[in-house]
Amino acid sequence: MIIDRNSPIPQYFQLQTWIIEHIEQGVFKPDEKIPTEEEFSQMTGLARATIRQAIQNCVNMGYLYRKRRLGTFVIKQNLNVNKKTIIGVMVPDIRTGYAPELARGIGDEAAANKHSIILCNTDDFYIKTNFHADNLIEHNVSGVIYVPTAASDEKNRMILEKFTRKNIPVVLADRVIPDANVDYATTDNFQGAYELTKYLVNKGHKRIAVILSTLFSTERQRFDGYKQALSDSNIPFDPSIVVADQGPFLENFYIKYVKKLLDDNNITAVFAGHDRIAYLVYTVARQSGLRIPEDISLVGYDDLPSSSSHPVRLTTMHQPIYEMGKQSMKLIMSRINGDVSEPQKVILKSYLVERFSVRTIHN
Amino acid sequence: MIIDRNSPIPQYFQLQTWIIEHIEQGVFKPDEKIPTEEEFSQMTGLARATIRQAIQNCVNMGYLYRKRRLGTFVIKQNLNVNKKTIIGVMVPDIRTGYAPELARGIGDEAAANKHSIILCNTDDFYIKTNFHADNLIEHNVSGVIYVPTAASDEKNRMILEKFTRKNIPVVLADRVIPDANVDYATTDNFQGAYELTKYLVNKGHKRIAVILSTLFSTERQRFDGYKQALSDSNIPFDPSIVVADQGPFLENFYIKYVKKLLDDNNITAVFAGHDRIAYLVYTVARQSGLRIPEDISLVGYDDLPSSSSHPVRLTTMHQPIYEMGKQSMKLIMSRINGDVSEPQKVILKSYLVERFSVRTIHN
DNA sequence: ATTGTTTAATTGTCTATACAATAATACAAA
DNA sequence: TTTGTATTATTGTATAGACAATTAAACAAT
Numbered sequence: 001m002i003i004d005r006n007s008p009i010p011q012y013f014q015l016q017t018w019i020i021e022h023i024e025q026g027v028f029k030p031d032e033k034i035p036t037e038e039e040f041s042q043m044t045g046l047a048r049a050t051i052r053q054a055i056q057n058c059v060n061m062g063y064l065y066r067k068r069r070l071g072t073f074v075i076k077q078n079l080n081v082n083k084k085t086i087i088g089v090m091v092p093d094i095r096t097g098y099a100p101e102l103a104r105g106i107g108d109e110a111a112a113n114k115h116s117i118i119l120c121n122t123d124d125f126y127i128k129t130n131f132h133a134d135n136l137i138e139h140n141v142s143g144v145i146y147v148p149t150a151a152s153d154e155k156n157r158m159i160l161e162k163f164t165r166k167n168i169p170v171v172l173a174d175r176v177i178p179d180a181n182v183d184y185a186t187t188d189n190f191q192g193a194y195e196l197t198k199y200l201v202n203k204g205h206k207r208i209a210v211i212l213s214t215l216f217s218t219e220r221q222r223f224d225g226y227k228q229a230l231s232d233s234n235i236p237f238d239p240s241i242v243v244a245d246q247g248p249f250l251e252n253f254y255i256k257y258v259k260k261l262l263d264d265n266n267i268t269a270v271f272a273g274h275d276r277i278a279y280l281v282y283t284v285a286r287q288s289g290l291r292i293p294e295d296i297s298l299v300g301y302d303d304l305p306s307s308s309s310h311p312v313r314l315t316t317m318h319q320p321i322y323e324m325g326k327q328s329m330k331l332i333m334s335r336i337n338g339d340v341s342e343p344q345k346v347i348l349k350s351y352l353v354e355r356f357s358v359r360t361i362h363n
Numbered sequence: 364m365i366i367d368r369n370s371p372i373p374q375y376f377q378l379q380t381w382i383i384e385h386i387e388q389g390v391f392k393p394d395e396k397i398p399t400e401e402e403f404s405q406m407t408g409l410a411r412a413t414i415r416q417a418i419q420n421c422v423n424m425g426y427l428y429r430k431r432r433l434g435t436f437v438i439k440q441n442l443n444v445n446k447k448t449i450i451g452v453m454v455p456d457i458r459t460g461y462a463p464e465l466a467r468g469i470g471d472e473a474a475a476n477k478h479s480i481i482l483c484n485t486d487d488f489y490i491k492t493n494f495h496a497d498n499l500i501e502h503n504v505s506g507v508i509y510v511p512t513a514a515s516d517e518k519n520r521m522i523l524e525k526f527t528r529k530n531i532p533v534v535l536a537d538r539v540i541p542d543a544n545v546d547y548a549t550t551d552n553f554q555g556a557y558e559l560t561k562y563l564v565n566k567g568h569k570r571i572a573v574i575l576s577t578l579f580s581t582e583r584q585r586f587d588g589y590k591q592a593l594s595d596s597n598i599p600f601d602p603s604i605v606v607a608d609q610g611p612f613l614e615n616f617y618i619k620y621v622k623k624l625l626d627d628n629n630i631t632a633v634f635a636g637h638d639r640i641a642y643l644v645y646t647v648a649r650q651s652g653l654r655i656p657e658d659i660s661l662v663g664y665d666d667l668p669s670s671s672s673h674p675v676r677l678t679t680m681h682q683p684i685y686e687m688g689k690q691s692m693k694l695i696m697s698r699i700n701g702d703v704s705e706p707q708k709v710i711l712k713s714y715l716v717e718r719f720s721v722r723t724i725h726n
Numbered sequence: 727a728t729t730g731t732t733t734a735a736t737t738g739t740c741t742a743t744a745c746a747a748t749a750a751t752a753c754a755a756a
Numbered sequence: 757t758t759t760g761t762a763t764t765a766t767t768g769t770a771t772a773g774a775c776a777a778t779t780a781a782a783c784a785a786t
Contacts, residue, residue, distance in 0.1 A: 008777095010738080010739060010740090011739080011740075012739075012740085013739095036765080036766065036767085037766080037767075038765090038766080046740080046741090047740060047741045047742065048741090048742085048743095049412075049739095049740070049741070049742085050739075050740055050741080052767090052768090053739085053740090060423055066766090066767065066768090067748085067749085067766085067767080068747065068748040068749070068765095068766060068767045068768070069747085069748050069749045069750070069764085069765060069766045069767065070748090070749075070750080070765085070766070070767085071765090071766065071767080072766090072767080084498065084501055084502065086481070086502065089482075093467065094457065094463050094466050094467050094470065095463040095464055095466075095467050095668060096463075099463070100457050100458040100459075100462070100463045101458055103457050103458075103482065104456065104457050104458050104484060107457065107482060107483070107484050108484070111483070111484075111491075111494070111495070111498075114498065116481045116483070116498055116499075116502055117481065117482055118449070118479045118480065118481055118482075119452075119466065119470060119480055119481075119482040120470070120474075120479070121467060121470050121471070121474075128474075131474070132474070135447065135474075135477070135479055136479075138447055139447065139449065139479055279674075282674065283674060286674065305458060306669060310673075311645065311646060311649065311674055311675070312674070373768080373769060373770090374769080374770075375769075375770085376769095399735080399736065399737085400736080400737075401735090401736080409770080409771090410770065410771045410772065410773095411771090411772085411773090412770070412771070412772085413769080413770060413771080415737090415738090416769085416770090429736090429737065429738090430736085430737080430778085430779085431735095431736060431737045431738070431777065431778040431779065432734085432735055432736045432737070432777085432778050432779045432780070433735085433736070433737085433778090433779075433780080434735090434736065434737080435736090435737085
């Protein structure tokens with residue numbers, strides 16, 4: 001080892017750099033003893049106080065620890081390894097839809113690995129999302145699980161980039177951002193909606209209304225699955241029994257839509273974009289004196305936990321939301337642990353839960 | 364200033380302690396210059412190197428900064444002030460009951476103050492709570508909002524003590540720990556249940572069944588309110604139409620309880636300990652061919668957000684859960700900002716939401 | 727008025743030395 | 757075998773002094 005005595009760089013600094021490099025390159029191995037102050041003194045020709053200064057700085061930075069009479073040693077853990085990590089979780093609203101279930105799946109997997117989660121509500125607004133993103137970065141989160149907002153793909157990509165610039169891995173949950181180069185965990189909404197529609201067709205339904213929002217990638221895919229299933233069943237697509245709203249789910253708007261659907265058409269079944277819409281359909285239908293499934297059949301999508309105890313006994317597509325949470329946590333942990341492979345796509349299987357909201361029609 | 368040269372405490376350490384104390388007590392003010400090394404040397408009689416060691420440690424700890432030729436100065440910010448804080452939030456299960464609403468209230472208030480929350484699910488188990496408590500402490504949270512578990516008061520106090528030992532302020536939300544010397548935010552469950560029972564009595568009901576768990580302080584208080592209201596109305600308390608379970612809410616058990624209640628007695632109304640029980644009562648009653656409110660009246664407690672869209676149209680006691688979340692966050696922030704006054708008790712007002720699950724009886 | 731130079735105060739780096747405290751190890755005593 | 761004691765390597769604390777680097781401020785030159 002050569003200390004350059006003519007360099008403007010302080011000699012203690014040269015020495016501490018040399019030590020740190022040797023640790024990081026594995027020359028000094030964890031828990032291994034490094035030379036004593038006296039040895040360093042002989043090696044470098046520096047005074048002991050100078051050597052102490054270098055070593056002390058390494059101790060302060062967490063590279064070394066010292067024991068009287070025994071010497072100076074390299075710290076075992078790689079600094080980051082035993083440091084418990086925090087994962088940011090950004091959902092639209094922890095109160096609504098599947099968010100609680102997702103948060104719980106994420107939380108359980110996190111707890112099992114001694115990690116913690118910071119929870120943020122984006123309300124599907126870019127501004128709030130942006131605020132929380134900055135916040136998470138300031139808190140030095142090790143990774144982020146992100147349910148993309150209803151905002152434009154462009155804006156979602158900006159959020160993504162914020163994290164990637166700081167080398168913080170991100171996993172998308174449920175919703176997807178087109179062409180984004182990140183891991184995600186979702187379900188096959190196209191396939192699910194396809195099966196659900198086919199199920200209605202097989203029960204003899206031909207005039208199947210649909211009501212959903214195209215604001216979210218998931219519901220768009222469900223819409224596509226619905227159309228494909230109709231097409232494959234040689235049932236014409238009728239825009240007059242379709243409500244494809246472009247905004248968020250606002251009850252008052254949807255009540256109007258449902259009323260119009262139920263009044264104006266001789267539909268036999270309604271495909272609701274998600275369970276909450278389905279319950280709304282039920283409530284409105286009831287007020288109009290229509291019974292489910294006697295007068296009109298109804299299917300939802302999600303199978304919210306409350307669905308099992310709800311009096312509607314809704315036939316719906318069960319989404320493994322809890323499992324999705326666990327999987328996204330696993331993805332993010334893999335990235336934190338240094339996995340640099342291609343983006344992973346975890347697509348979970350949904351399955352139909354047949355309850356009592358669909359009637360068989362004999363044509 | 365006196366350095367005790369006979370003390371076993373190193374002299375550099377005595378000096379750095381003295382400096383830090385002077386900073387924290389405001390003798391050395393932010394951005395103010397402290398004595399030069401030379402001055403310290405004269406004041407203490409210590410060598411410059413010793414003084415440097417003390418000062419350098421203060422610099423490393425973030426108390427001081429130095430400028431060549433200018434001197435050594437106290438750091439502006441009080442370390443904690445501009446550091447965004449993290450608050451631990453421990454709820455039983457983010458998926459169930461009012462937890463999502465509470466978490467959202469807490470989260471919104473936190474976000475408004477640039478704070479973040481770490482969410483933990485205790486499942487009402489002491490072991491999990493203990494695990495998360497340790498975790499939160501390791502993450503250096505600035506405060507904790509805690510919904511006490513269903514475990515014994517003794518164990519809840521042990522959890523509390525963990526935090527107080529580390530000087531981490533705790534605020535209890537919803538549930539209370541007797542004799543614990545901490546802030547809390549809750550509602551008056553006794554008063555609420557009293558009003559609710561009186562409401563039923565005023566509607567002509569005399570045989571009012573009750574079904575709840577005595578595991579939680581909240582439900583115990585509701586039970587007391589119920590009994591007091593009966594007593595004040597000169598209605599005898601009949602244990603045969605009372606289900607006071609001692610365990611957690613397990614659907615299968617409660618279904619049995621409800622069946623027995625509905626079969627065996629000529630009750631006219633059911634007071635359910637919380638909305639989820641009420642929905643269960645509704646479902647079971649329906650299966651037995653009983654209509655609500657025509658055949659039997661039903662009230663719940665909580666007014667869960669889903670209640671408004673639920674087909675039961677449940678009359679229930681609305682709890683300002685969201686507000687409770689905001690208030691607990693405010694309490695914890697006040698403590699973080701150094702409030703050392705007596706424990707604060709925030710008791711929020713519940714109010715009756717009259718829907719269509721109670722029939723008037725004319726005797 | 728601007729630019730360059732000097733001065734002096736203060737922190738930054740470094741040497742050389744001394745003794746204290748700690749704790750593994752070997753050895754002696756009970 | 758256990759307990760106590762001495763040895764010794766190593767880090768911890770402390771002193772005294774020297775020179776380097778930085779920079780505000782004063783002063784000088786243009």
